[in-house]
Amino acid sequence: MNATHRLAIAALLALVGGCLAGSLPSAAQAPDTGSKQPPYTMAEYNAYQAACSEKSPQQQIRLLDDFVSKYPGSALLGYVYQCYYQNYSAQKNFPKVIEHADRLVALGDKADVGMRYSALYARAFAFNNINWDDKKPETREAAAKARDAALLGLKTLDEIKKPDNMSQEEFDKQKVAPKILFNYTAANSARMAKNFKDAVESYKATLTLTPNEPATWSQLGISYLSLTPPNYLDGFWALAHSVALKGPTEAQVRKYLRSQIANYQGQSVCDSLLDAELNELVTLAGSSTDRPDSYKLASGSELDAARKDMNIASLVADLKAGGDKSKLSWLAACGLEFPDVPSKLFEVIPGTDAITLKVAFFTSEAEFDAAKEPDMEVKVVGQPDAAHVSKEVPVRFTGTLVSYDPPPNFMLHWDKAKVNPEDIPEEKKKPAPKRPARRPTAKKPPSS
The missing domain is CATH 1.25.40 (Serine Threonine Protein Phosphatase 5, Tetratricopeptide repeat)
Structure with a gap:
């Protein structure tokens, strides 16, 4: 800087x-x-x-x-x-x-x-x-x-x-x-x-x-972050206000601010979510020199605590409920890999390098039977046999969460997924081709 x-x-x-x-x-x-x-x-x-x-x-x-x-x-x-x-x-x-x-x-x-x-x-x-x-x-x-x-x-x-x-x-x-x-x-x-x-x-x-000197705002932000302990939120706010003023080093300060937020959150937040947090902060700080008490940003320890007892069922429930808990849960979950996620298949969409499964998440037999439409899109890579999964039985997959659409059109998006091989039916074996019957060699009549 x-x-x-x-x-x-x-x-x-x-x-x-x-x-x-x-x-x-x-x-x-x-x-x-x-x-x-x-x-x-x-x-x-x-x-x-x-x-x-x-x-x-x-x-x-x-x-x-x-x-x-x-x-x-x-x-x-x-x-x-x-x-x-x-x-x-x-x-x-x-x-x-x-x-x-x-x-x-x-x-x-x-x-x-x-x-x-x-x-x-x-x-x-x-x-x-x-x-x-x-x-x-x-x-x-x-x-x-x-x-x-x-x-x-x-x-x-x-x-x-x-x-x-x-x-x-x-x-x-x-x-x-x-x-x-x-x-x-x-x-x-x-x-x-x-x-x-x-x-x-x-x-x-x-x-x-x-008040409109962006370089001084950036120095204020750096000083906040250099305190012991650091004053992260006020430091981020001052840096964001500097960015909003669009000075000669706007791009450099933005890059620095993004890296500091990433460090604050334990380098564990998806890039897309980190960029969204940064853009929101710059917009808010651009309209006010003082950070309101209502502005919060989840820390790495808060995200770790959210992940501690998280499973796919609790995550889906949080995301569908909305509110602050939903936001925290998604920050903690995006980019994580979840194993053996149970699902009900609705559609297989073939592709050149991957196939996409449209499935619904369930936690019980009753939910499996009641599911009428998909709420997850699963991109399966390097497993062409996954196209043969059945709609009649549950399909388990392990994949990485990359995004989601909030209610009312709730949809989880997965990438780099693999279907549990046990849930892929074996192809019926073709019968072995019959060898042509051997005709007996004709005997020559005895010579007279």
């Missing part, structure tokens, strides 16, 4: 990519000789200005390094770190962006809230642009730090005061994209750190802000 994760990142960065520049704080001001003495000298200020106004990225880094070396405790360090991470961001050196954003945030109250917010925003943006290797141990440490920083970003965003010349509605609107970035980063980093509980909560928070 790496493709869906990459697409989620791409969609996120496309959404928030233009929001960073407008949120940056103003630069430091030159000391005013007529006012209170600033916490930095004119020499510091000039060095800062020279560094941050430098157009060459490489030369700018050298000037910034010189400033930090010369003025390690300067009150202008926050602005200098800001120039660092802007430079590295333009060069797409995202690990360095994170390093210098962290240095700015570590200044605490020495940097104003706008500067700290912008640094945390740049950090989150950079983190999502790095192609992390989940198998490396340092990735989990980096992910844990990224989540802490993203949550701090949400808190810091709330501390920013609305400008006097901006309406509350416009201010709230401008905060949506940063909230999406911070929430998604918190979710993504929690997933990378194998903290799936927190990943679920943060993906859900992201989706309240951007």
Whole structure:
């Protein structure tokens, strides 16, 4: 599912990519000789200005390094770190962006809230642009730090005061994209750190802000399935909602969802029924983001329990009764082989590679006599002698159930069946051909 994760990142960065520049704080001001003495000298200020106004990225880094070396405790360090991470961001050196954003945030109250917010925003943006290797141990440490920083970003965003010349509605609107970035980063980093509980909560928070992003829905579903124990039904629902949104990886997510449902049901459900379950789930999830309590999906243990005491008589009774029990019984029975199923023959339909028997199931002599029409179609393969079975006596067969038609036109369909050889009458033996009678050899008369 790496493709869906990459697409989620791409969609996120496309959404928030233009929001960073407008949120940056103003630069430091030159000391005013007529006012209170600033916490930095004119020499510091000039060095800062020279560094941050430098157009060459490489030369700018050298000037910034010189400033930090010369003025390690300067009150202008926050602005200098800001120039660092802007430079590295333009060069797409995202690990360095994170390093210098962290240095700015570590200044605490020495940097104003706008500067700290912008640094945390740049950090989150950079983190999502790095192609992390989940198998490396340092990735989990980096992910844990990224989540802490993203949550701090949400808190810091709330501390920013609305400008006097901006309406509350416009201010709230401008905060949506940063909230999406911070929430998604918190979710993504929690997933990378194998903290799936927190990943679920943060993906859900992201989706309240951007509800139609299929890749985020698929990541939510995967996180649900990765919990201990897994939350299967909510995970399936989230994945199905992703499929219903028809994103670029719809086919991949559908295939993954199908495989997860198959595993959940013990790899024991007929392909046709599995496909029907999947299609029904996608339809239902497409109409609602929340799984209703009424939605259920039989688990492998439930299907095993249904098979434990199942026989063909109990199965037929369940299927004819209908309801939830019928659905569970059929999920458990489809694809199973049943031995020596008793039946009454009505018709033999010849074929090239197989013959089809139209028969009725019975459990007693009275039912045998009362049966007036078939309720089973049995495809017999590789046994041509089965065409000679009699309508007058019971016929037993062993076969695999492949489908059924519900009442009122109830019909069980069997494949790969073999009739019990004891129920196939032997062909009458043809009498051996008579050999022609031998005529006695004529005796020659005696010679005179």
